[in-house]
Amino acid sequence: MSEVNHRVANSLALVSSLVNLQSKAVEDRASKEALAETQERIFAISLVHRRLYGSSDVRSVALDEYLTGLLDHLRTSLRSQVHGVSLTYEIKPIDLETDISINLGVVVTELVTNAFKYAYPDGVGEIRVRLGRLPGEQAELLVEDDGVGRADGAPAKGTGVGSRIISAMCISLGAKLNYKDLQPGTAAHLMFSTKPRRAIAKP
Numbered sequence: 001m002s003e004v005n006h007r008v009a010n011s012l013a014l015v016s017s018l019v020n021l022q023s024k025a026v027e028d029r030a031s032k033e034a035l036a037e038t039q040e041r042i043f044a045i046s047l048v049h050r051r052l053y054g055s056s057d058v059r060s061v062a063l064d065e066y067l068t069g070l071l072d073h074l075r076t077s078l079r080s081q082v083h084g085v086s087l088t089y090e091i092k093p094i095d096l097e098t099d100i101s102i103n104l105g106v107v108v109t110e111l112v113t114n115a116f117k118y119a120y121p122d123g124v125g126e127i128r129v130r131l132g133r134l135p136g137e138q139a140e141l142l143v144e145d146d147g148v149g150r151a152d153g154a155p156a157k158g159t160g161v162g163s164r165i166i167s168a169m170c171i172s173l174g175a176k177l178n179y180k181d182l183q184p185g186t187a188a189h190l191m192f193s194t195k196p197r198r199a200i201a202k203p
Contacts, residue, residue, distance in 0.1 A: 012046035037113060037162070040077065044070055044105040048098060061101035063094040063131065070105055071112070071129060078116040084124035085116055092132045094139055097196055103169040104141070104192070107177070110162045110169075111143040111188050119147025119186070137195040146185035 016039050023035040047070055048061055068091055075087040096104070108129065115127045130142040170177050175192040 009046050009049040012042055012049065016042045016046070034161075040074065040109050040113060041106055041165070043073060044109040045102055047073075048102050048105060060095045060097055063096050063101060063104070064091045066101060066105065067091050067108060067129075067131060070108060074109065074112050078113065084122075085120055085127060086125075087112065087116075087127045087129070089129040090131070091129070094131065094133060094194060096139075096194060100173060100192070100197075103172045107166055107169045107173075107190065108141070108143070110166050114162055115143060115145045115147070115186075119145040121148060133194070134191065137193060138191055139194050141188075141190040141192070143188040144182065144185060146182065149181055149184060150179055150186045 019035055019039050019042065023032050023039075026032060026035070048066060068089070071087060071089050071091075078087070079085065112127060112129065119125060119127065125145060125147055128142070128144045130144075131139065133139050166177060170190070173190075173192045175190055178189045180187040180189060
């Protein structure tokens with residue numbers, strides 16, 4: 001399994017390189033941004049497999065290590081585009097099954113990317129990410145900003161692909177993402193189960 005994770009990580013790195021080559025070949029700004037976002041999603045998935053390579057337990061992921069690495073990467077890549085926006089985080093140690101960790105990583109990538117792109121039109125502000133345990137084998141994820149806010153019922157900004165990806169990942173997590181108006185800013189709140197899923201018995 002360790003070798004499989006190594007091969008998957010390498011394959012995803014190749015896919016990311018191909019997306020990067022495609023990005024350099026297009027001139028349209030919207031297309032370049034869409035391809036850059038695709039690269040970030042690929043990175044979120046590949047990072048799990050890189051962390052599993054060499055791990056003694058390939059069934060679970062240490063979320064504090066995984067999300068810290070992911071958020072450090074996002075902070076570096078996104079601040080090259082939006083210089084005045086900072087990203088801080090507080091991630092508590094939680095071990096989570098591999099598939100669930102991947103889904104959560106993609107959600108974090110989408111929420112943080114959206115906050116960088118839309119929360120601060122003037123390009124100055126802070127984004128905060130927190131992950132912690134709750135009673136009853138539950139955990140919660142919070143992504144907050146002090147930006148312009150998110151109007152109730154307003155259509156998704158951009159293409160809406162990010163919103164659809166978040167919805168799909170939340171369905172896989174068995175959870176629902178809620179948004180709260182902080183006045184100013186927005187908080188995205190996700191509660192999910194840390195309980196291991198039962199293995200499906202073979203007939």
